[in-house]
Amino acid sequence: MSTVYVGSTTHTTTYVATNLLRSVRLLVTAAGLDPTKFVSTWSQWEDGIAHWLSQQGLSALVLEVFDPNRAGNDLVGRFDFTLSYAYGGDGDMWIDPDIIEFTIKKSGSYPSLCKYRLVATTTAFATDPPTGSWVDATFRSTDGFSKHSVGTSVAGGATSASLSYYRKVS
Amino acid sequence: MTTYARRIAASPARTASDTWRAIADLIASDDGAAHEILVGVVNPGALLIADEATASSPLVLVGAGPRLNVYTVHGTDAANGDNVNEAPVSGLDLNGAWTLYLPDHPTEPGLISALVNDAHIVIGAPPAPTPTNSGGASGSRIGGVDLSALETS
Numbered sequence: 001m002s003t004v005y006v007g008s009t010t011h012t013t014t015y016v017a018t019n020l021l022r023s024v025r026l027l028v029t030a031a032g033l034d035p036t037k038f039v040s041t042w043s044q045w046e047d048g049i050a051h052w053l054s055q056q057g058l059s060a061l062v063l064e065v066f067d068p069n070r071a072g073n074d075l076v077g078r079f080d081f082t083l084s085y086a087y088g089g090d091g092d093m094w095i096d097p098d099i100i101e102f103t104i105k106k107s108g109s110y111p112s113l114c115k116y117r118l119v120a121t122t123t124a125f126a127t128d129p130p131t132g133s134w135v136d137a138t139f140r141s142t143d144g145f146s147k148h149s150v151g152t153s154v155a156g157g158a159t160s161a162s163l164s165y166y167r168k169v170s
Numbered sequence: 171m172t173t174y175a176r177r178i179a180a181s182p183a184r185t186a187s188d189t190w191r192a193i194a195d196l197i198a199s200d201d202g203a204a205h206e207i208l209v210g211v212v213n214p215g216a217l218l219i220a221d222e223a224t225a226s227s228p229l230v231l232v233g234a235g236p237r238l239n240v241y242t243v244h245g246t247d248a249a250n251g252d253n254v255n256e257a258p259v260s261g262l263d264l265n266g267a268w269t270l271y272l273p274d275h276p277t278e279p280g281l282i283s284a285l286v287n288d289a290h291i292v293i294g295a296p297p298a299p300t301p302t303n304s305g306g307a308s309g310s311r312i313g314g315v316d317l318s319a320l321e322t323s
Binding site: 011012014015017019021022025029035036039040041042043047050093156 | 181182183184185186187190212213214216217220221249277278281284285
């Protein structure tokens with residue numbers, strides 16, 4: 001864990017936005033997936049997340065992993081970064097990269113043929129970011145999966161993101 | 171050859187993407203074509219900045235007049251503006267065969283190059299500065315140290 005500093009609201013918003021994406025990239029790589037597609041859209045995601053965080057309008061950032069060759073429900077894994085704007089920390093800004101490795105050890109990695117997508121859920125009062133194009137999305141079914149909480153992965157001021165993963169119930 | 175260094179405030183002062191845009195403005199604010207090329211690689215640039223690769227391995231601009239090393243500053247220094255130098259660089263000319271060297275990603279080799287498709291942007295170490303000490307007026311070498319490579323403001 002790396003502690004940075006107690007900062008202003010603007011600083012904490014910026015810090016959490018950038019480090020949420022760092023966490024997603026670490027997660028994609030640790031899961032055995034190709035991060036190229038995600039990184040090729042980095043700025044759109046970062047601009048959008050910073051915008052929504054400034055409104056306290058981002059509810060969660062969700063990484064869905066799916067098998068494109070599977071008919072029907074193709075979900076094979078899912079990771080949720082759930083936002084809180086009432087984090088009871090001491091105000092420091094920090095990221096815990098180790099939690100990503102721990103999560104993948106628990107969830108397992110995926111064959112490289114698997115694809116993924118990133119989905120943001122926002123509150124009703126959140127507005128569209130001024131740049132980028134965004135479309136509505138529907139989550140894949142999580143029937144047959146169980147959800148497991150891991151812990152806080154990124155925090156800054158009163159804003160934090162807690163990581164959880166879905167695993168197929170055997 | 172004169173070498174300049176600039177240290178750009180990154181997280182938490184700016185997002186990684188905004189930091190890259192600030193670097194594009196620093197290098198090519200007066201050159202639309204070069205600015206467009208730089209903004210076109212905002213995504214791999216932002217990843218390098220987010221992972222703090224550019225805190226110790228600078229972006230290096232060559233072929234545009236003075237050599238320019240651009241570092242990013244993170245954490246408390248970035249928030250407080252300490253050790254930051256974002257002053258405009260005089261004498262840059264991006265009408266020729268300029269090249270911006272980006273460091274490779276420290277843990278994802280090949281990822282940055284997969285996202286760059288412009289001859290002006292090269293992944294890897296830049297060529298060493300060319301000594302220009304024939305007249306003794308600049309680039310003097312003492313004990314193997316090229317003084318011309320020292321950073322000037």
